[in-house]
Every structure is written in structure tokens, then in C-alpha cells.
Amino acid sequence: MAKRALITGVTGQDGSYLAEHLLSLGYRVWGLTRGQANPRKDRVSRLVPDLEFVHGDLMDQGSLVTAVNTVQPDEVYNLGAISFVPMSWQQPELVTEVNGTGVLRTLEAIRIVSGLTKPSASSVVDGQIRFYQASSSEMFGMVTQSPQSETTSFHPRSPYGVVKTYGHYMTRNYRESYGMYAVSGILFNHESPRRGAEFVTRKISLAVAQIKLGLQEKLSLGNLDAVRDWGFAGDYVRAMHLMLQQDQPDDYVVGTGQMHSVRDAARIAFECVGLNWEDYVSVDPGLVRPAEVETLCADYSHARKHLDWEPKVEFPELMRMMVESDLRQARLASEQRAELSGATW
Numbered sequence: 001m002a003k004r005a006l007i008t009g010v011t012g013q014d015g016s017y018l019a020e021h022l023l024s025l026g027y028r029v030w031g032l033t034r035g036q037a038n039p040r041k042d043r044v045s046r047l048v049p050d051l052e053f054v055h056g057d058l059m060d061q062g063s064l065v066t067a068v069n070t071v072q073p074d075e076v077y078n079l080g081a082i083s084f085v086p087m088s089w090q091q092p093e094l095v096t097e098v099n100g101t102g103v104l105r106t107l108e109a110i111r112i113v114s115g116l117t118k119p120s121a122s123s124v125v126d127g128q129i130r131f132y133q134a135s136s137s138e139m140f141g142m143v144t145q146s147p148q149s150e151t152t153s154f155h156p157r158s159p160y161g162v163v164k165t166y167g168h169y170m171t172r173n174y175r176e177s178y179g180m181y182a183v184s185g186i187l188f189n190h191e192s193p194r195r196g197a198e199f200v201t202r203k204i205s206l207a208v209a210q211i212k213l214g215l216q217e218k219l220s221l222g223n224l225d226a227v228r229d230w231g232f233a234g235d236y237v238r239a240m241h242l243m244l245q246q247d248q249p250d251d252y253v254v255g256t257g258q259m260h261s262v263r264d265a266a267r268i269a270f271e272c273v274g275l276n277w278e279d280y281v282s283v284d285p286g287l288v289r290p291a292e293v294e295t296l297c298a299d300y301s302h303a304r305k306h307l308d309w310e311p312k313v314e315f316p317e318l319m320r321m322m323v324e325s326d327l328r329q330a331r332l333a334s335e336q337r338a339e340l341s342g343a344t345w
Ligand code: NDP
Pocket: 008, 009, 010, 011, 012, 013, 014, 015, 033, 034, 038, 040, 041, 056, 057, 058, 059, 078, 079, 080, 081, 082, 083, 084, 098, 134, 135, 136, 137, 186, 187, 188, 189, 190, 191, 196
């Protein structure tokens, strides 16, 4: 019988890659979608035609119980979140509800549907629903140790990071309290052509494509010195799946162990189209964060050893992939505009 998976956040970057990956392994996959007319649902349906849908919202406990009960999943991947860090200063309470209490509600939905009525220290049993929580390197925040591993202490620097830390510990607590197979992947930044345009790598790749085609003149960025460990989302969803296939549940750091600054990202992206980044990029102090995470770098040796996982795509190749995808789309959009303006009706 095909395994069954439920993904929250299926309309996001990781959701679409994870759905494709699980379907390629023979799973039946349901994505949780919210709202009465979500255009991102149409987009993911086009990208992943075999994906099935169930309605629900991380803000609504009953809808999650119904979704888990309807799908009867073997595995639940909780990727749903407000994932743009600056939003968490603007709407900290909403981010707490979705990214924090949403984790608790999903764990509760699994507990209720599984009939786990009493806390019990008993270990994982076969046939249990397995749960993956999308934890984040933002939990490390102000780092005093580099690279960061599963044992590095947390010092989150944004409401987003604080709330992800809550979800992380709640996941561990359900594992320890109910014997649930519940794990967190502490994932470092991962990008792709499907990355939201608000995140810095995609903001850069989109701007490079527009500037190359003469559709934009300049690019404003915030902190050019911020350093991240950027990998490819398609590689990281393999790690998510592997975390749920182990004999015992555990948490894993996933990253590349390579560090690049925002400045490097801009330089590499502009070089892809033969331009010098310094001719186009300026710093807008308004984009600098009130409390910045200056530098992050993953020690993913635990994942390498126990999951046999390695990233395949290096950062320059990732930036090239994103720039080329944005160039193709910008050219297509230009051609369609030209066709429309030449239309005779
Ligand atoms: P995206 O921002 O691309 O996707 C977020 C998803 O969450 C969307 O599908 C969105 O759906 C959904 N969502 C938002 N609010 C709710 C809600 N109330 N109920 C149900 N779903 C909701 O994020 P990514 O794919 O990049 O990231 C996936 C997860 O991994 C997130 O939890 C993120 O915080 C975490 N993470 C990401 C990293 C990265 O570098 N990408 C690194 C570490 C962790 P809708 O279309 O309805 O808005």
C-alpha cells in the first residue's frame, strides 16, 4: 500500500519540492490549503498535478483534526508558517499563532486522531503517525559558536526565531511526553527558483534579470555583510523525508557548511549576466533589521552520518539556476506583452 503524507505549507517553496519528492517515491500526498480562493493552490496544482488537497488552517484546531482524520497519514510535514522574518516584528502575535501555536495544534491533531490520551514515556511504536517540524537556523540567532550543530544553544534575534524555538521544544516535548515519532529539522537558508520574491537571493536574481533586459535600473538591499549558509531547497526536502524513516526520532541540522555574504550573492548573480554588481546595488538603511543575525554556518555532520545526506548543489550554481530561471520568465513576459500590444482586436 502506498504511504500517505500530509503537508502543511504545500503552496510554499518547500511544500512543492517535498510533494514532488514524495510522489516520486510512490506516496499519496495531500496538501493542506487555506482560504476560499488561494491563487497559490492553483500554482502548486500546475507544478505538481498528482497532489491532492485537504482544507485547513494552522489557526484552526478543528480543521487540523479533520484534515488528519480525513487523510489518515503515515507522515505529517509541518511546513506552514509566516516565514519572512521582518513580518515577525510587524505582526508578532499573528506569527506566534501560526508558527508557534500552529505547531502545537498540529501535534494535538495527531495526538487526538491517534488516540494518545495520556502522557506516556513509552517509546515509538510501529504504525504511529510520524511528524516533521520545520525548525530554523534563526533559532541560533546571535551565535557564539561556529559552525552550529544540534547541541549549539539558541539565542533567537527576532520574534520569528523565538516562536520557531517554541515549536522546536514543543515537538521535542511531545516526543518525550507521548512517545510520538516527532522530529525537527533545523534547516539553514535554502533557496530555488520557487523562492518568494521577498527573500534576498530571489530579490537579487529577479532584479538581475530585469536589469539585464533593461526593465529595472537599480537594486536596493539592506545589510550586505550578513552571512548565510545557503543551499538548494530540492536537496533539503530529501533530508526532511529521511528524518522520518529512521528507527528512532531525532533532530537534525541541515545545511552546506559554506558561508557567503549578501555582497557575494549579489556579485555572483550579476556576474552570471556579465554585469558588475557595484554599478547597480545601493544600500537602503530602511531594509536593515533592528536585530540582525549576522552569520550562520551549519555543522551537518549528524545528518551526514545518520541520514547519509549530503547537499548536491553549491551556492554559485544555485544563484545561476535562479538568475537563468528569472531571465527566462522575464523574457517570456516581455514577449507576451509585445504580442498583446501588437494585437489587432
Ligand atoms: P514559504 O513562505 O514559501 O511557505 C509558507 C507556507 O505556509 C505557505 O504554503 C503558506 O500558505 C503557509 N501558511 C501560512 N500561513 C498559514 C496558516 N495560517 N495555515 C496554514 N498554512 C499557512 O516558506 P518555505 O517553503 O520557504 O519554508 C517552509 C517552512 O520551513 C516554514 O515553516 C519556514 O519557516 C521553514 N524554514 C524555511 C527555511 C528556508 O530557508 N526556506 C529555513 C528554515 C526553516 P498560503 O499560500 O496559504 O499563504
